[in-house]
Amino acid sequence: MKLSRKHIKDILITLSVLLGAFGLSLLFEYIFDVHEHITTVFIFGIFLISLLTEGYFYGVLAAFIGTVAVNYAFTFPYFSLNFTIPVNLISGIIMIAIAVLTSALTTKLKQQEAMKAESEKERMRANLLRAVSHDLRTPLTTIYGSGTTLLENGAEMTEEQRKKIIAGIKEDSEWLIRMVENLLSITKIDSGQVKIIKTPTVLEELIDSVILKIKKRYPSQKVDIDIPDDVVIIPMDAILIEQVIVNLLENSIQHAKGMTNLSLKVFTLGNQAIFEISDNGCGINPKMLEFIFTGYYTSSDDISDSQKKNAGIGLSVCATIIKAHGGSIKAENLKAGGVVFRFILDTESDYEA
């Protein structure tokens, strides 16, 4: 049976504190000739052990060892066990009581912290759900309304009117598709403790897939690509990272006003792969830069256009995905104008080549 890291740590703590207490007691006893505070030293040791280790086991164990040690080595009669003397018995009971109480207290504290983190996560999820459901109503209104109108009055409309209404249906359903894709990605990560399954992915294939998607949505948009010539293999959930790059490119296409140049650059540095998506558009308000990955925009923001709300969700999805991969993501305004979004992934693979 393999001991887990946590157990090994707990055992080490218990042993070293007990040894320390023992050493200190020897010091008191033989060098300073003090006999009164040996029990106190052990009680303090047991308090420390109960505080630092998981659960009740180690604290209680240490209390027993401490009681026996004190009884055996430091109290009269020396180097023999004798529990009939009330003083020895009492100090033993006190040590065990302290161990149990401290362990109970720390365990309860840890539980409370976990609960707090959980409820915080719940709250964020509820916020997201509220924001999204609200945003979903706009395109649904268009689609539902257009459908009804075409069905009831389609015959009386001019060809041009019909085309316009149908184009609206198409546009808003495309918006819905993207939104749902983002939501699916988030639920894939958020659902419980499921860890991301990383598979080795060829960078070139990933970029190929991304660019084809962008081309399909924005046929006239050119993206400059700069990736290493060598075959670079990065462990990742390719579908999720694809979504990150698509979101970032799309964000530039939709929000970087005055953009003439959009580029996607990937290079490796040591065992890290650095992805940069940059544009030369209008840049991002420095005040917003800080919150761009964390906040789903709320109604207090001066944004009324639903397209922009989508961008907020898109970027938080990016941050969630990169975080789940153990990487980092940042946005920076460029001196020459425009923005660069940069995220970093490890190229080290857990797999045998």
Place this chain on the structure above:
Amino acid sequence: MRHNKYKILLVEDEANIRNLVATVLDNAGYQTILATSCAGAKTLYASYTPDLIILDLGLPDADGMELLSFVRKESLTPIIVLSARTNETDKITALDMGANDYITKPFGSGELLARVRAALRNNRFSSHDGRLPGGRFILRELEIDYDARQVFLNAEEVKLTQTEYNILALLSENCGKMMTYASIIKAIWGDYTPEGSIKKLQVNMANIRKKIGDKPGETNFIANELGVGYRLNA
């Protein structure tokens, strides 16, 4: 509407999607036969012998996979699977069970028709031309001489290693069909050991794509589907 010669069996239980796909196919000149359940599809398949099947995997009476294996026991009729985006494993299972291609919902009508055309064309290609003496494969500027084991791009020879040639030849014999990693690895190396061999395949594929001039985002010949496999675009 004038019909071309192709009959397509559409198996889909959701009425709106069935309606939409049927309309798109009908307007493109295909003759469509509609089924709403696995059992119904089996009967229609037997009596009409369609040229292509479009199959939704979630059917009310049985899993679409059942129809897939039922058809594959009898014929090589191309099958395109409709799938909702869940995970790659569903797609891989369907492809490995003999589906030729899959389309993820939601899809556009253009995409659907392109896949249908490719699957029908694929069926004409895969007549084992490659195994016959003097067999040649020609796809736009790409030409493969199976006897000499040579590949040409714009009439100029492309130098491929043995393994690279074998992979490209395999894709060409299955032109238009999405080939999963596992199926390619099994055909080329014979042994299937998950992580290592996929990496070997990916590296070889990166070299092939470079040599035949495919650049990221400008896929001319070989399309890659992340986490699933590769297809030579017909």
